[in-house]
Amino acid sequence: MNAQIDLSSEYELREVQIEAFRQDGHVYLPNVCSTDEIDYYRQAISDTAWQRFPKDKKTDRPFLQTLNLRYHCPKVMQFVLASRLGKIVSDLISKPTASDPDRQPLSMRIFHEQALFKEPKGGLTPWHQDQYYWPLATEYAVGLWMPLVDISLEMGPIRFATGSHRRGFVKQVAISEQSQDFFQQFIEDQRYPIWQREMRAGDATLHNGWTIHGATSNQTDQMRAAMIVTYYPDGTKVDQLSNPSRVNDAKHFLGGKQAGDLADSQMNTIVYQAS
Numbered sequence: 001m002n003a004q005i006d007l008s009s010e011y012e013l014r015e016v017q018i019e020a021f022r023q024d025g026h027v028y029l030p031n032v033c034s035t036d037e038i039d040y041y042r043q044a045i046s047d048t049a050w051q052r053f054p055k056d057k058k059t060d061r062p063f064l065q066t067l068n069l070r071y072h073c074p075k076v077m078q079f080v081l082a083s084r085l086g087k088i089v090s091d092l093i094s095k096p097t098a099s100d101p102d103r104q105p106l107s108m109r110i111f112h113e114q115a116l117f118k119e120p121k122g123g124l125t126p127w128h129q130d131q132y133y134w135p136l137a138t139e140y141a142v143g144l145w146m147p148l149v150d151i152s153l154e155m156g157p158i159r160f161a162t163g164s165h166r167r168g169f170v171k172q173v174a175i176s177e178q179s180q181d182f183f184q185q186f187i188e189d190q191r192y193p194i195w196q197r198e199m200r201a202g203d204a205t206l207h208n209g210w211t212i213h214g215a216t217s218n219q220t221d222q223m224r225a226a227m228i229v230t231y232y233p234d235g236t237k238v239d240q241l242s243n244p245s246r247v248n249d250a251k252h253f254l255g256g257k258q259a260g261d262l263a264d265s266q267m268n269t270i271v272y273q274a275s
Helices: 015-024 035-052 074-080 083-094 177-190 244-253
Strands: 026-029 064-067 108-118 125-128 142-147 158-161 204-208 213-215 224-233 270-272
Touching: 015 026, 015 083, 035 064, 035 074, 035 108, 035 224, 074 108, 083 108, 083 142, 083 204, 083 224, 083 270, 108 244, 125 177, 158 177, 158 204
Parallel strands: none
Antiparallel strands: 026 204, 064 108, 108 224, 108 270, 125 213, 142 204, 142 224, 158 213
């Protein structure tokens, strides 16, 4: 393993970033990966993703998606299991701060990873809550979203309804036109501010599993390539398999664990061990 590109060095979070994540349900972190680091991993992620994406051309779909890439490429495995990323998540959810000094640092496991590429002229990603899908009995499941290329607002970066995580579960609805319509009205009724910005390759956003989020359409002729990794605290149990998506996720991303089991299958490697 090349020490220059294994992502073992730490990314130092400021307390204001930790507080923002806990208050808002999301945070933007610049330069989580350097230019050299993202250049090293981009090709491996892209090549592996394109081998697994559907081959048909449909610009009305919100994105091309494929999961569990790490089992098909050692470089992708190295990226998603990087201790730098795991420690960022651990710090965001469990590092003691001046306003919350009693938190205890938590070790982190990987749930899954996925490549999400929004095609040129690709449609919007409907508003949704990730934890509708994730059968994890914790308030501290976190998604990391990292662009592999520079992304302008016109390319459709991720967007968040700030503070919406504090409501927890809102509605049993999968990502769809129905979820877009329902959550758009819900966001307006609750007056949640919408956060969205341009991002550079190697920047990252991190969001709580209950934070309502989506993405606008890609209005450009460029591919919007992003990598997403989901983490949760060691010791988490499998939540109720309350919809078909959760049944599927438990089967494919939790090694077939059932509700009430510890979410500690061989698939769910510890990516950061708290001291």
